Amino acid sequence: MYSNYYQVPRAVTQQRITMQQAQEIALARVPGQIVHVDMDLEHGVMVYEIFIQTADNRLFEVEILARSGRILSVEEEDDVD
Numbered sequence: 642m643y644s645n646y647y648q649v650p651r652a653v654t655q656q657r658i659t660m661q662q663a664q665e666i667a668l669a670r671v672p673g674q675i676v677h678v679d680m681d682l683e684h685g686v687m688v689y690e691i692f693i694q695t696a697d698n699r700l701f702e703v704e705i706l707a708r709s710g711r712i713l714s715v716e717e718e719d720d721v722d
Contacts (some may be wrong), residue, residue: 667703
């Protein structure tokens with residue numbers, strides 16, 4: 642009855658690029674200093690969320706597809722916590 646309860650979603654096990662590679666990809670798009678890196682499951686797909694602070698104190702979030710390294714979005718954050 643509960644035999645499948647602890648199975649890890651298949652998308653989690655299909656990660657292809659490392660966190661370091663994701664950071665390098667993000668910095669190539671938005672130069673600055675990385676302030677936070679997170680990994681999230683969005684719609685069944687693993688995505689790196691990399692927050693970069695630029696030299697002029699703007700904060701950007703770069704979302705990168707963990708499987709291929711493709712940049713999904715680059716957004717400037719409105720408020721800094």
